Amino acid sequence: MANIKPFRAVRPTRDKVSLVASRSYQSYTQSEREARLDHNPYSFLHIVNPGYKYDKEISGKERYQLVKNRYSEFKEDGVFVQDKLPSFYVYKIIDRDHQVFNGIIAAASVEDYKNNVIKKHEDTIESREIIFKDYLKTVGFNAEPVLLTYPDNANISFIVNEVQKERAEFEFTTTYRDTHYLWEINSANDVQTIANAFAEMDTLYIADGHHRSSSSALLCDALTAENPNHNGKETYNHFMSFLIAESELKLHEFYRIIKDLNGLSKEEFLIQLDTIYRIDNRGIMPYKPSKPHHFSMYLDGEFYSLYLRKNDYTFKTALDQLDAQLLYDTILKPILGINDLRNDTRIDYLSGKKDVVNLKSMVDSGTFKVGFGMVPATIEQLKAIADEGLTMPPKSTYIEPKLRSGVTIYEF
Known part of the structure; x- marks a missing residue:
């Protein structure tokens, strides 16, 4: 009680x-x-x-x-x-x-x-x-x-x-x-x-x-x-x-913006992404995902959609289902080399309440190399993660x- x-x-x-x-x-x-x-x-x-x-x-x-x-x-x-x-x-x-x-x-x-x-x-x-x-x-x-x-x-x-x-x-x-x-x-x-x-x-x-x-x-x-x-x-x-x-x-969600591609060329980065995501180039028109496990990406003046290849990925906990965690597990850590989300100076965050154009301008300025967007977490996800005694990555929700x-x- x-x-x-x-x-x-x-x-x-x-x-x-x-x-x-x-x-x-x-x-x-x-x-x-x-x-x-x-x-x-x-x-x-x-x-x-x-x-x-x-x-x-x-x-x-x-x-x-x-x-x-x-x-x-x-x-x-x-x-x-x-x-x-x-x-x-x-x-x-x-x-x-x-x-x-x-x-x-x-x-x-x-x-x-x-x-x-x-x-x-x-x-x-x-x-x-x-x-x-x-x-x-x-x-x-x-x-x-x-x-x-x-x-x-x-x-x-x-x-x-x-x-x-x-x-x-x-x-x-x-x-x-x-x-x-x-x-x-x-x-x-x-x-x-x-x-x-x-x-x-x-x-x-x-x-x-x-x-x-x-x-x-x-x-x-x-x-x-x-x-x-x-x-x-x-x-x-x-x-x-x-x-x-x-x-x-x-x-609301938080956008993730990253300062570099961890030494990879644009082509090498996209090839590594292709192993776990279906990638579509959306061109210059702003794109926002509408479903869980779908991400938007802005790179080199163009928007991309990333759809998780689910046959190659297994969810074991409520935390695994959270898109902020999924992005970390599949891209930020293994490909971009960001291990410490709290302290790594190569990553920053923008509130998803702001328009995706804000993400675009941060990358276009040259301060950041790539940005990612996702759908917001739900209250059900927040509760499920808490009930399992797990914790979200930093900046998973803007509430x-x-x-x-x-x-x-x-x-x-």
Whole structure:
């Protein structure tokens, strides 16, 4: 059973939420960050980039303490206020493409993560886990929820739909033309109904936020060891999550772009591909695959379709069926010599949400030699891989929705 709890979020005031909310720090270009920091004193970027105040790059423990200081200042100035009652928060996004995402922001259990009630499908990097654990321990809050998905549930959907008939606590539109809404749920009946619905679920799945989850587990262990009065009810026993029904989750692929052909000529490369793929030259017109185990390839100014010769390939696990893994097993590793997908500088990734023309331009620029596209993974594949205790290659899925930082904050 999944243990999902309401919590007392720290939130911006209604009049300032649109100014506070920000995308993840890494998603901005330097000029975009500087523009927001120069002209918006309420941006959450001021908290996560505290050195900007001193015109200095600051890292490590010194930065963590300054993040805590900036956060405290936002609370002292009344920009952030903590809710009086533990609540679930219904969060809705309508993006520029008119896609609608509904979910619930809540506290998920670290114990559930450790016991595999909350299942993962990606490996984490230990050094990143430790860095983020140390960051969380110093600053004392988390502003980016882990994205969890669950089977569609009629009771939860009913409450989510009913609460949206009332005026939203927050409603704001970003410069990306996404509109965000937030409602509080703190009535005893609704809170219990939601908690009971999740308690009846055997498994939740991490869709996005594997490092945040693992770091929260490390933080819980550290704070438990330091607390002689630990009783399991402390806030550090949970971590902030955005729970979304499987039917509302949107998965995109990632393109793979490679800097060279591993010493092969174009003709030698195509001949090696021919042993396991049926290859058709599609010319200059952009091509995207429409079926699993079909790939697009852009090489030397032309698009190609690659169809797996299934008689020569055997699938043994759910991971084998994943196209990102198949591409690695049949092309990236044996032909192009890319063994370490996380650290090899010869490979890069582009979100499949962007047009295939972006892939073409990267190759045409000469920075990259060849690019590959595939169909997106499915939620069923993600779950099957997690259920088998396996992990996807990095950048196997680009998952929506993407929430803004600083809209709800979870304190430890």
